[in-house]
Amino acid sequence: MKASEELAKGLQAVLVDLIELGLQGKQAHWNVVGTNFRDLHLQLDEVVAAARLHTDVIAERMRALHVVPDGRTVTISKTASLAEPPEGLITTGQTVDLTVAALEKTVATVRGIYDAVEEEDPATTDLLNQIILQLEQLAWMVHAEKLKTTQP
Template sequence: MADTAPAPLATPTDITSNSAKTVAEALNGILADSFALYLKTKNFHWHVSGPHFRDYHLMLDEQAAQILGTTDAIAERVRKTGNTTLRSIGDISRHQTIEDNDKDFVSAEDMLKELREDNLALVTSLREAKDIVDDAKDNATSGILDEWTDLAEERAWFLFEASRKG
């Protein structure tokens, strides 16, 4: 009987294959939403206008950089669980739940509100993923999800406070 070679991208893991697949699916959804949120945040950064331009422009750039900064860690967690991650813009669009915004003009107030809601939707996804990874006994991902949740909550908080009147 001939030895069968492992699949080229089969990363060794102690997480059972069904649990690993569920963890990967949750993380790939978060990754897709992170890329969608990153691009929307940059879009609004590039197109913000109004009396608070400088403050909003700088805040949105900082938030976009923070979001982009999580994407590599998310994808690497997927790989560490023995799975594959997103490969293209098309793959992102098939997995994302955060909607794009292609409008020609969005008021600064509406930008902040939409991004706040998107960050809170991401928080919901992160909390759902936390339950999945805890069930899979994936302690490493569980701990990182806490950090990513805190970052998304902070972004939502800043967007809320920046949008307050008076």
């Protein structure tokens, strides 16, 4: 099967957001400071590992569909939909908020192409489902770092 232009553009959008998610995860990993630093530092490695895994899966699926993935830095900086992270050190609280936002934005990109992909290439939706499931789980786990219990 050869991907349509719409499918190719959609998968490219997912690819660049996954690459950016991995880059932002590492940036935060290196610069996070504050309470629960170590736990969050390690969680960020999980986010990066997931982003890298899914990046490779999507890029290889693109090639299987006769699409050339573009992971060049210039392409990432021009087309990624994630907000730019702050410069310098960031607190654990800020890191949680920024990481959850980046995860949720990446999931939104995936969900944004889901119906069109399902119509054209249902096999690829299996890959999209795996991305959604893992990134949503990571968003929940990272967000839990800030939650307070209301139990006595």
